[in-house]
Amino acid sequence: MSAEREPVGVIGTGYVGLVTAVGFAELGSDVVCVDIDAEKIARLNRGEIPIYEPGLAELVEKNRERLTFTTDISVALDRARLLFVAVGTPPTYSGDADLSAVHAVVGAMPASDRHALVMKSTVPVGTGEAIKRVFAEQGKSGFRYVSCPEFLKEGTAVSDFLAPDRVVVGDDGDWAGDAVVELYRPLLVPDEGGNGPGQLVRTDIASAEMVKLASNAFLATKISFINEIANVCEETGADVVEVARGMGLDERIGPKFLNAGIGFGGSCFPKDVTALKQLAGNSGYHFQLLNSVIEVNELQKRRVIGKLEKHLGTLIGKRIALLGLAFKPNTDDMREASSLVLSARLQAAGAEVTAFDPIASEIAAPMLRGVTLADDAITAARGADAVVLVTEWQEFRDLDLAELRSVMAGDVLIDGRNALDGDAAASAGLRYEGIGRRALT
Ligand code: NAD
Numbered sequence: 001m002s003a004e005r006e007p008v009g010v011i012g013t014g015y016v017g018l019v020t021a022v023g024f025a026e027l028g029s030d031v032v033c034v035d036i037d038a039e040k041i042a043r044l045n046r047g048e049i050p051i052y053e054p055g056l057a058e059l060v061e062k063n064r065e066r067l068t069f070t071t072d073i074s075v076a077l078d079r080a081r082l083l084f085v086a087v088g089t090p091p092t093y094s095g096d097a098d099l100s101a102v103h104a105v106v107g108a109m110p111a112s113d114r115h116a117l118v119m120k121s122t123v124p125v126g127t128g129e130a131i132k133r134v135f136a137e138q139g140k141s142g143f144r145y146v147s148c149p150e151f152l153k154e155g156t157a158v159s160d161f162l163a164p165d166r167v168v169v170g171d172d173g174d175w176a177g178d179a180v181v182e183l184y185r186p187l188l189v190p191d192e193g194g195n196g197p198g199q200l201v202r203t204d205i206a207s208a209e210m211v212k213l214a215s216n217a218f219l220a221t222k223i224s225f226i227n228e229i230a231n232v233c234e235e236t237g238a239d240v241v242e243v244a245r246g247m248g249l250d251e252r253i254g255p256k257f258l259n260a261g262i263g264f265g266g267s268c269f270p271k272d273v274t275a276l277k278q279l280a281g282n283s284g285y286h287f288q289l290l291n292s293v294i295e296v297n298e299l300q301k302r303r304v305i306g307k308l309e310k311h312l313g314t315l316i317g318k319r320i321a322l323l324g325l326a327f328k329p330n331t332d333d334m335r336e337a338s339s340l341v342l343s344a345r346l347q348a349a350g351a352e353v354t355a356f357d358p359i360a361s362e363i364a365a366p367m368l369r370g371v372t373l374a375d376d377a378i379t380a381a382r383g384a385d386a387v388v389l390v391t392e393w394q395e396f397r398d399l400d401l402a403e404l405r406s407v408m409a410g411d412v413l414i415d416g417r418n419a420l421d422g423d424a425a426a427s428a429g430l431r432y433e434g435i436g437r438r439a440l441t
Pocket of ligand 1: 037086088267
């Protein structure tokens, strides 16, 4: 990679910031990573990776000499023109995005004609224009602004960054937008392995902001849609796995995000769907469809309780084992994980809950009051009346179902992700029930 690659600053070293920083370093840039969390920066400087993300540690190690980790934003301002912002934008009580971290970064910028903020954080449409107004009011109108929303997925974040479907750049048509496009240029042409090309969408700032929110809202809608189909399948005798396979072969529909289950979670979908609903509401439009998407998702998490009661009667005093806690496999992220609602509901119904997750247990522990955490799946299931698969980690797909059955007190297996072989479970003596599928015994 050429030595003249543009140096960059990345503000916020969470999932998005760290992956973005390491990705640009891999493409040849020197990258200054800034975070207000001094402990996180100290750990990164010791070579520790504060989050679990496959392939990330190796890539940090490989590009160590191109990466600087600091709490001092002036280091980034000295060395780079482009400052990528990847701070958190969590939901507030009203459902609007909390932009306080973004505003803290904006406030820390000096008057400069040579710098640009490049927004990777997911923000409401209109944020870019509002920030430009703030810059103007503060006599910093030379500071450029670019919207460059991020589409990486936790669990495959590194490969998503290096092989994006698309790169969206929203800007005012000045040097900053051009420089961001140049940074991404190597990902916009096929690599030696024939991957790519990622498509470039260069547009205005508001449209770029909306691409991100609308994409997540659409994917969430697809999930709630197939979950409702699953619920109707249960009433009518159809099998949602077969239905989704048949639907997904239509290229207008596509097979992805048609896996029925116990609902979506994570740091993005619930927050971004709610933020878009709020954004619409704040601008005078009632986004009826998104209300339903959110409501279906909430109810879907709770349907497991009804399934358990169908098999076990009252849950008072029953022992239920949860396999998987993270909101999806290959991440330790517990934000808005379905396991949180499920374990709380089970305990409220009087059940005793045990659980195991291959990676997320330590992070989950303080969030799961009253839940006994086990060191492996079989220990979690020992003495359980029912086991619920919550997160479809590969090791659960590979479970020896006969062994699972042998350690359980009962025989109920609820497959909340339709990830297990129902026939194999029935052969192992389990009463198997997925989501939107016929129950097997
Ligand atoms: P995160 O919580 O993992 O990381 C945010 C980081 O920003 C933290 O390390 C925090 O200490 C730091 N920070 C907060 N205020 C700061 C400040 N003033 N200066 C410097 N650092 C500061 O968040 P994340 O999951 O990486 O998400 C970041 C943004 O990207 C959010 O807007 C999110 O919606 C969006 N996004 C996330 C994903 C994802 O899968 N996680 C995907 C696409 C987009």
